[in-house]
Amino acid sequence: VVVVVVVRYHFFPSPNVSWRVLDISVAMTYAMLSVYGRANRGLSAAAAMLRGFHSIYPLTSHEQKHLRLLIAARLSCSATLGAYSYHMNPSNKYLLLHAEPAWTALDLIWGQCCKNPGMASAIDNLFYVACKKTSTSSGGLFNCTDLSIPDPCVVDLLESVRKHGGDTSEPPEKRTKIQEETDTKPSITFVTGNKKKLEEVKRILQAGDGKTEKKVEQLSFVITNQKIDLPELQGSPVEIAKEKCSLAAKEVGGAVITEDTSLCFNALNNLPGPYIKWFLDDCGLDGLNNMIAFSEDKTGYAQTVVAFCPGPGEDTIIFDGRTHGLIVPPRGKLDFGWDPIFQPYESGGLTYAEMSKEGKDAISHRSRAFLQLRDHLSKEADTIKAKIK
Numbered sequence: 001v002v003v004v005v006v007v008r009y010h011f012f013p014s015p016n017v018s019w020r021v022l023d024i025s026v027a028m029t030y031a032m033l034s035v036y037g038r039a040n041r042g043l044s045a046a047a048a049m050l051r052g053f054h055s056i057y058p059l060t061s062h063e064q065k066h067l068r069l070l071i072a073a074r075l076s077c078s079a080t081l082g083a084y085s086y087h088m089n090p091s092n093k094y095l096l097l098h099a100e101p102a103w104t105a106l107d108l109i110w111g112q113c114c115k116n117p118g119m120a121s122a123i124d125n126l127f128y129v130a131c132k133k134t135s136t137s138s139g140g141l142f143n144c145t146d147l148s149i150p151d152p153c154v155v156d157l158l159e160s161v162r163k164h165g166g167d168t169s170e171p172p173e174k175r176t177k178i179q180e181e182t183d184t185k186p187s188i189t190f191v192t193g194n195k196k197k198l199e200e201v202k203r204i205l206q207a208g209d210g211k212t213e214k215k216v217e218q219l220s221f222v223i224t225n226q227k228i229d230l231p232e233l234q235g236s237p238v239e240i241a242k243e244k245c246s247l248a249a250k251e252v253g254g255a256v257i258t259e260d261t262s263l264c265f266n267a268l269n270n271l272p273g274p275y276i277k278w279f280l281d282d283c284g285l286d287g288l289n290n291m292i293a294f295s296e297d298k299t300g301y302a303q304t305v306v307a308f309c310p311g312p313g314e315d316t317i318i319f320d321g322r323t324h325g326l327i328v329p330p331r332g333k334l335d336f337g338w339d340p341i342f343q344p345y346e347s348g349g350l351t352y353a354e355m356s357k358e359g360k361d362a363i364s365h366r367s368r369a370f371l372q373l374r375d376h377l378s379k380e381a382d383t384i385k386a387k388i389k
Contacts, residue, residue: 025070193227245307321369
């Protein structure tokens with residue numbers, strides 16, 4: 001069924017030869033990929049778009065029922081065709097503009113973002129609420145405050161929508177676990193606007209050492225995130241990390257975590273190193289391989305330097321995680337940086353991009369650095385809390 005819908009989407013985009021419900025499903029899709037979606041408000045943006053459309057062109061209950069499927073179909077088209085186009089023309093970086101947000105939005109709309117079986121139903125109910133209330137204010141504007149929710153990591157964030165049918169004038173009787181933790185635990189800001197990176201870091205911090213099934217004790221802090229525009233710094237990875245974290249603490253006005261990732265080629269005396277982002281943008285994955293075509297030495301290492309500062313003026317602490325391996329031609333998914341060209345020695349012959357999330361977490365440079373951070377946060381919790389203002 002999904003394949004049929006995807007094909008229909010691709011070959012019948014004109015409203016003259018397709019169903020009107022496709023118009024709003026496409027609009028909702030791109031609302032999820034807009035600045036609102038990138039700010040973790042993708043579902044709210046889609047639901048608000050639906051409310052306005054439905055007030056002019058009411059959808060039937062049958063059409064409402066299939067909105068989530070149609071949005072997923074459109075996202076599938078965008079993500080797969082974009083990946084194929086980039087594979088055929090890797091020098092065109094514009095093709096990657098919507099790649100990562102599209103995959104993230106697809107996980108979200110299909111209810112896979114938090115492995116909770118109730119998520120898909122909660123999203124369907126949110127869209128039902130958007131269609132149920134379509135009255136305007138005296139200024140002719142729609143009130144969408146009942147749809148204003150963050151994209152959920154757990155289904156409880158949609159509790160008020162599910163239990164009250166969108167009427168948020170009275171709060172739910174029970175507060176969610178996340179709300180309670182946010183009220184009682186000090187927060188630490190992870191400086192990133194990359195939702196996928198935030199998810200990976202939270203997964204690492206919550207999963208223990210990655211080698212056993214035993215989980216470590218819960219953190220005494222809540223990890224939030226914020227995108228901050230910091231100056232591009234130069235120097236060694238450690239020097240860059242310290243200065244960046246200090247600047248971020250001043251900008252946020254509180255405790256922060258920053259990370260700087262390097263990919264180092266031994267044949268090039270550890271270049272590109274911390275400048276891998278710019279090398280990747282300019283050269284592409286194949287270009288990175290070509291940089292060491294002259295040498296038989298294809299070894300290298302991935303490095304993450306995590307920096308933690310409890311607040312402005314406080315000392316910055318560094319945690320250095322490394323994973324050694326080989327630089328290889330790209331294999332696996334192309335939606336997460338240079339993962340397709342790095343094959344760790346411990347991966348059983350797979351690149352990072354070919355590994356499962358759990359497998360990668362167990363050996364990755366980022367995991368090793370953040371687990372050092374976790375140990376520090378656990379052992380020094382009382383001291384850190386006293387410094388957090």
